[in-house]
Amino acid sequence: MIKNYFNQIIPDVEKSLHTSLTQGLNDDQVKKRREKYGNNAIASKKKTSMFMRFVDQFKDFMIIVLIIAALLSGVVAHEWTDAAIIMIVVILNAVLGVFQETRSEEAIDALKKMSTPNAHVRRNGTVLEIPSTEVVPGDIVLLEAGDVVPADLRLTVAKSLKIEESALTGESVPVDKSNETLQDKKVALADQINMAFSSTNVTYGRGEGIVIGTGMHTEVGKIATMLNNTDETDTPLKQNLNQLGKILTIMILAICAIVFVVGLITKRGTEPTDKLVIDMFLVAVSLAVAAIPEGLPAIVTIILALGTQTMATHKAIVRKLPAVETLGATDIICSDKTGTLTQNKMTVEKIYYRGRTHGTDHEVHADNPAILSMILANDTKIENGGNLLGDPTETSLIQYAFDQNIDVQNLLRNHPRIQEVPFDSERKLMSTINKYGDKYYVAVKGAPDQLLKRVTSVSINGQVSPITDEQKQDILAANQNMAKKALRVLGLAYKIVDKTYNDPTTDNVEQDLIFAGLVGMIDPERPEAKEAIKEAHSAGIRTVMITGDFQVTAQAIAERLGILKLGQDKRVITGAQLDELSDDYFKKHV
Structure with a gap:
């Protein structure tokens, strides 16, 4: 199989794997490939009797x-x-x-005994649901929110597709995926946005992809191979x-x-x-x-x-x-970040509205436009018992509302969704049109810079007035301050209209918006981790954090945990910088 599928155009990938995007594999091809590649499963070390x-x-x-x-x-x-x-x-x-x-x-x-998920594949022109262990290279796999990616895929379709890859790359926020061909010959795993990797989770949107690796030939399989070959x-x-x-x-x-x-x-x-x-x-x-x-x-x-x-x-x-x-003989502890030092759960930490930034201890009421927009422009499913299912970013917004003692389910019942403009990775916004008495409430959330382009007014103390350049600068400054603290920032806006749209699009729904606020989220550190690091340092043990997350985010978490002191920026080394270090320098400094 050819390596670096991320920089090959889709027709070349389709041709090299002898498959068809519209028809998929036929029964004869599936049989031969199963005989050649075996089950799509991770082989473990042979157990000792x-x-x-x-x-x-x-x-x-x-x-x-x-x-x-x-x-x-x-x-x-x-x-x-x-x-x-x-x-x-x-x-x-x-x-x-x-x-x-x-x-x-x-x-x-x-811990390993997890149910084998099923996969949706296109074979003989028909979509079938099969056990993921039966997936073979060349299969066309269909993905939607809630699916576990069954094998390594080169994405051919990505409609608002987001995949949570923290287990593989350490990236705590779901990655926006695309089917575009990457031009570079060498791209880090976390930056291969046109690839989907085995055992990662689809959190939003839908997509399709050609299977380019199964079992031990996947990225997860490579890790398993290294673990199985470790010397005792x-x-x-x-x-x-x-x-x-x-x-x-x-x-x-x-x-x-x-x-x-x-x-x-x-x-x-x-x-x-x-x-x-x-x-x-x-x-x-x-x-x-x-x-x-x-x-x-x-x-x-x-x-x-x-x-x-x-x-x-x-x-x-x-x-x-x-x-x-x-x-008792440990000198250095190297730890993963996401899910080990942090909770692997996005949490709201700051909210900005009416010109001020507030912490989570600040009380916010249900009639606040910022709260209303973050709840209504949200696809989180609330199960019985209060369990939240969906994109971690969106579930954190609903959890924040719960923590503010807001009756979210009652609010959703009173303002049912009538129309929507789904999230798109290009415009980076999502909008819903909800019933609001005898009118309609347009709730918008997304990237602050994209949102501000569509904002014409601002709401302060219930009064809506045209937004000034000074107010825009204050909003951008608040956004920058949150970003410096490694918070993921979302902008919130709204408007109230008299009727629904014949054809809701970004051109008519997401225009002339009223700015409501900003919300900053982070995957917070575990309280017990901070104490453990402090104890390790008191025992003379060095602590090192290893993660695939963004450099700014990793540094902020390391500082909050006490692994780094403020001003120790040079101790943060990216993967690309690490690859360039000589062996002697690595041994001496790392």
Whole structure:
């Protein structure tokens, strides 16, 4: 398959994958491609059997020494009680290790057990719904809001399409997608706006795309390949125990050898030579068995097992017992941002109206045009119980209204939507026409710069007057101040009309608007993350944040969390800058 589909025109992609945008693949093509590429699924590392896991527990050097000691105790010294005790300790140690690993694997498997989503594909000219595992390269996939993208796609149609890619790129805001061909030969994953990637979520609009990669050939699959190919290294504790075991063994064997030789020399002639050799050998073996700390592996295992239980109470899964110890030897913590340090949930933080910027603790009433516009020009679905479904930006607006104790559902019932002009990535606006008594309320939200071009009036204290250049400058300054704090800013406007539109378009609906306000949102930091970073710094641990989000947003979050101090701009490195660093500079500075 050809790489860099993002810079190829759609007909070339269609031709290279031997498919048809209008007809899709036929049954024969699907069969051959399934045989060639297999299921559209992520392959995981082959699981180790329970027996092999049990055997692996005996590969530790100290355990091997203990087994040899047990054999010598029983066979040579006839100390079968000592031999039995040593073997019980060894077996209990192995059972504990296997038990912990199995529990961890079961917990991880439970996280993976998500229902396989279905995909809508065009085959033989007909749209079918099939399990996503049956999707093959060349399939034409249809996307709409709420879908999980089943494979990597080169988009051929994008109608107001937005896809949430935070799990893959770290971008906390859904990405506006397009079917345009990108000209650059090298484009970062997060900037490939004409591509849709497996396991990401469609939050708005609809689209179509040609499958260019499935299973392990997707971007998610590449990550899985890297994870499956990672080398397993021993923890510092395990290395130290192995080293201790070797040193003790050498010292014990040396001392036993000395005792054996000295005994032979000093007791020579007191008894027959063959009996003396056997007696001194038994003494040496008894000494070796007594000197070997057979309780050490069991004690270490029990302590680590207790550690994993403590971690489990804090909702942290530890896969391997010795991994607990590495937490105490940590020098640097590298963390993802979206969903780890932040809540992965857009939240309103500032609202600007009537010439002032307010925080979320400021009370806003339901009759405020800014509130009315953000609720009415909104496609969020409110489920029973108050669950919000839709674009994270839009759901944050409804949540803000909830937090202001506004009866959103009653407001929507009183002002039902009659018409709309859907969001478009080119004009960056969305408008709805809602019933408003015996008139109609036009609610508009979108990019502040685009909105201001269509604004002619401003509402202050319920009075509508023509907007002045000074007021426009104040609005732009408020927008800039929010943007500097890494807030995503939306403009809000409205107008009241006497009748609906015969043909609602941007040319007639989104003109002569009344400015209502601005609203600033961000994916806020987790409160516990800030405290954890502070604690890590007090312990001398460096914290590093890694994210695919915008540089300004990432820097603002890092400053709010305490990872960066104000003025440390040079410590923010983009992916492009990172690629240009030499290996020596990287090791020294990063």
